[in-house]
Amino acid sequence: MDATKEASVTDLKRPREEDANGEQTKEPACFSSVIPGWFSEMSPMWPGEAHSLKVEKVLFQGKSDYQDVIVFQSATYGKVLVLDGVIQLTERDECAYQEMITHLPLCSIPNPKKVLVIGGGDGGVLREVARHASVEQIDMCEIDKMVVDVSKQFFPDVAIGFEDPRVNLVIGDGVAYLKNAAEGSYDAVIVDSSDPIGPAKELFEKPFFQSVARALRPGGVVCTQAESLWLHMDIIEDIVSNCREIFKGSVNYAWTSVPTYPSGVIGFMLCSTEGPDVDFKRPVNPINDTSSKSGGPLKFYNAEIHSAAFCLPSFAKKVIESKAN
């Protein structure tokens, strides 16, 4: 299949994969249950519900070594990036996720200089890291080159992050990258992963968190995508327990609103290593908006919403605080 071919919305109604001989085989799972002309997001991670977006045009359909990659123009959410059937970003609401996963950790420590991003191949987190004038080096390890290429082609306002001269992009396995990273070398690690089904599975496991802790300086911070309070309290409980064991500083859970993510929210684990105290709830490093030439003004993040993100509903607070403290 030509990974760069454009398909019309008519193709979407009955999309087919072709084998090496050009013969039609099966429908890709990601489009199998749609309302005709719509993309529906279904997953065993959120059984019994589906969020659907009306498709104007399929812009890209490809299969990388790791996952199915789709880009489509939606009717009301702008362009949409889908990996293995799951929405990763839409132009309309990507600001919330990218700004929060980046500035929650970076605004919580003074003068971050060296930052590592694992995953995040669309470049949005890089765009946000680049707003911090103190940062001197931004390393990124993304496993799937197709995600980077597709973002550069279809999401220029997101992929603009790659243009910052401080960025060093490595295409490779984040787990291996972290194992080989110099001990105590990063001020912050941001793990912008997909769900723990598929290529990101290991990024939710204990050995990975151990490598993160090893690569951070004393009092360094990590922020990792940590699913939905409404849907995945069991996964979150495990992550919190693992982090509490591994990170000797503070361990916190924050969340924010992202309409096109399942249940409309996404959470973040924020932890610090032993060393200078980090109080994530009280940001010490306000962002200097004018420092970014590329990203335009912040759309979502501000100091108040930073602190508010750590206020949890009672049903989650009880469980998380009992494991985190």
Place this chain on the structure above:
Amino acid sequence: MDATKEASVTDLKRPREEDANGEQTKEPACFSSVIPGWFSEMSPMWPGEAHSLKVEKVLFQGKSDYQDVIVFQSATYGKVLVLDGVIQLTERDECAYQEMITHLPLCSIPNPKKVLVIGGGDGGVLREVARHASVEQIDMCEIDKMVVDVSKQFFPDVAIGFEDPRVNLVIGDGVAYLKNAAEGSYDAVIVDSSDPIGPAKELFEKPFFQSVARALRPGGVVCTQAESLWLHMDIIEDIVSNCREIFKGSVNYAWTSVPTYPSGVIGFMLCSTEGPDVDFKRPVNPINDTSSKSGGPLKFYNAEIHSAAFCLPSFAKKVIESKAN
């Protein structure tokens, strides 16, 4: 059509309305676009997107004088109440909406005694108001008796609010009810309405807000359902402008996460009349959880999430604060 008849999930796939002679006419709008066996929520209020829930069994389908009323058992969100094709509550996430719309106003003033609820026919807001031991009288005006009856039949944990002896239920038009209410008689008015398409239209208009202000005592408070920041900034701007004109105390917007509402969030307008200052962001009347025998412990609301609800993303903060101050 027998409003109390139970239908199987097979009926749902191709639901039909019957006319007086039992002949099939047209499919009800609310099920016309579903994935077979699923309920899909589509509306001109959120074009180009739809949230779908898997249906185990349709428990009730009726048509009141005001709207289509449906109750179904979903696969993963418990029982679901749908009015005119729009999800009003699910057993899994109703706590967030009911607790926030009630305790944001009632925890912001000392000793609320007389409370009026407009709409809210499912009884969930009553359940929450009843937690406040200081409250002596709870008046409710709901336009649609079928909503009350259906809630009592299918949502006993929500409709339990009706059992409180302080409740006076009037079936009627909330706009007229407020016009006739004694001036300055209520400490708090809670407007638990559906969207401004259909029977709730007038509850978003200026004359209604004027009646609310008239019925409140000096320094009294109103909390009204106020749509989604992500979808309805134009509606919200209008509501804020109207409220700023009418309420001479404070005018604030808060929001919270409700997974089964469009874009995963719902907002609230919180205003006070001229009189003793009300600082909604700093609750002065912490809720005494043990005061409620009926509702069980709070699942969502706490004092921190109260204050956090007023922290808005930058894109909304700018617009709302320019109109509210």
